[in-house]
Amino acid sequence: MAASCIYDVFLSFSGIDTRKKFTAHLLAALDRHGFYTFRDDTKLKRGEEIGPGLLKAIEQSKVSIIIFSENYAASRWCLDELVTIMDCKRTLNQIVIPIFYDVQPSEVRSPMGCYAKAFANHEKQFEETVKIWRCESTFIEIVVGVVAKKLNPTWLSVADYPVGIEYRVEKLNYFLHLDSMDSNSDVRIVAIWGIGGIGKTTIAKALYNDIHKKFESSSFLANVGQTSMQPNGLVELQEKLLCDILLMDGNQRIRSQDCGIEIIITTRDLSSISSLEVDEVYIPEELNNEESLRLFSWHAFKRYRPLQDYEILSEKVVSYAKGLPLVLEILGASLLNRTIAEWKSELKKLRKIPHTDVQRKLSLSVNSLDDEQKGLFLDIACFFVGMDKDFPIKILEGCGFFPESGIGVLSRRGLVSIDVLNRLTMHDLIQDMAREIVR
The missing domain is CATH 1.10.8 (Helicase, Ruva Protein; domain 3)
Structure with missing residues (x-):
């Protein structure tokens, strides 16, 4: 890649097809994620050649995104851009991402010889990317993710198909109140809580990708619960956090977990964060x-x-x-x-x-329960779902259990809920899992 790159992304598109629709949305998403994008907005008349400045912008971009649409091949300057982009791919190792907007790849191949030749070479190397995409919001996030993985080593891989993620990230972002915070003093803690499989980590990663550039330093610690249970695991987590936020080279060491305890927070359920000054608890909605x-x-x-x-x-x-x-x-x-x-x-x-x-x-949420809590969970799943909470409590107390306390634990872990009619409820798949454990 040439050292003179000044743009992250160059967008090549047919304005008559996509300028006010897909391209505008894609550009907004790229800008929102912090990528410096060159967009060809020049008003060229038919037959007019593109200028050297535009060709230079292609050469000075790390990634070129080509939006093949119905009228792309009819545009002389689009084809000139395409030729330059393919030359940059070959000579400068430029990253090229094709998008087919409301056209079949076969339609794009046939009209013009140079177009077909460039595209055929392109398709061989991007078989997974060459598809027809009609769901814009999801696909735009996929495109941004592809660009980010190529350009940004701090980008976290969120999901192959981030359906419904943007809406949930917006809600979580609202809880952070970043726009109103005093950058010199304010600290906010927001917890994401819900049953296994609801997408807590995915939402957290997506939010991190959106906001981490707003801070001097940032850190994302994955699998905290599992890592902290390993020998010296908590110390390793603390060292990673310190290296990330203090921008250290990784050679510094923490002698014991007590030395770094004011920096790291670990939590498994709502009860474990009750002593912290948590500002908000976000419970992600299930997908509609x-x-x-x-x-x-x-x-x-x-x-x-x-x-x-x-x-x-x-x-x-x-x-x-x-x-x-x-x-x-x-x-x-x-x-x-x-x-x-x-x-x-x-x-x-x-x-x-x-x-x-x-x-x-799903069983990961159950494995950390003690024997009595696990037994209570299985009993509720098999016999008491849908019943008024007071009835099974009386029965289970008569059997020597402590259901009032146990149900509180299960509720805080998202395994059991109590509805407005005081009935015990449970997600269908959680109940299926419990019955399978019994079976």
């Missing part, structure tokens, strides 16, 4: 039916909606998942490229036996 179907379709069909003969079966899977992104992703990936007969067989199996990967992920 439309979001669920879209996320499932991306994983099961690699497109934004189901194939024609799979609509009803897809609706059944979405109904089973009850809005949990983790379940939709796992089941979608497991059904990719499988026949209708196989789909029907898998759905019958799911009614009797939960999917192994789903079971394993």
Whole structure:
């Protein structure tokens, strides 16, 4: 890559097709994520050649995004941009990302020889990216993610298909009140709480990607609970945090976990953060039916909606998942490229036996319970869901349990809820997991 790059991204597009629609939205997303983008907004008349300044901007960009649309090939300057971009790819190792907007790749290939030659070479190297995308908001986030992975080593990988993420990040961002904070003194702590598979880590990563450039330094610690249980794990986490926020070279060492305890916070459930001055607790909503179907379709069909003969079966899977992104992703990936007969067989199996990967992920919330709490959880799942809370408490107290305290623990971990009618409730998939443990 040439050392003279001054732009992160160059956008090549047909203004008549996309300027006020897709391109404007994509540019806004790139700007929001902090990428310096060159957009060709010159008003060239038909037949007029593009100037050397525009060609220079292509050479000075790290990434070129080409938006192939209906009239792209009809534009002389678009094709001139394309030739320059492909030359930069070959000579400067420039990163090139193609997007096909409302056209089939076969339509783009046929009109012009130089266009077909450039595209054929392009498609071989970007087979996964060369698709027709019609769901703009999801795809724009995917494109931004691809650009970020290429250019920004601090970018966290969020999700292959970030359906519904932007809305939830906006809500979480609102809790932070970054616009009104005094940068010299204000500190806010926001907790994300919910059952396993709801997308807590995904939302946190997406928020981190959005805001970390606003701070002098930042850190994202993943798998804190699991790492802290390892020998010297808490010290390792503290050292990573210190290296990140103090911009150290990694050679500094903490002698014991007590030395760095004021810096790091670890939590597993609501009770463990009760002693902290948490400003907000955000409980992510489950995906609605439309979001669920879209996320499932991306994983099961690699497109934004189901194939024609799979609509009803897809609706059944979405109904089973009850809005949990983790379940939709796992089941979608497991059904990719499988026949209708196989789909029907898998759905019958799911009614009797939960999917192994789903079971394993959801059971993480249960594994940290003590024996009495686990027994109480299984009893509620098998016998007491839907009942007034006071009734099973009397029964379980008569059996020598301590249900009042235990139900509080389960509630704080998102395994059991109490509705407005004082009834014990439980997410369907959590209940299925508990019954499978018993089985």
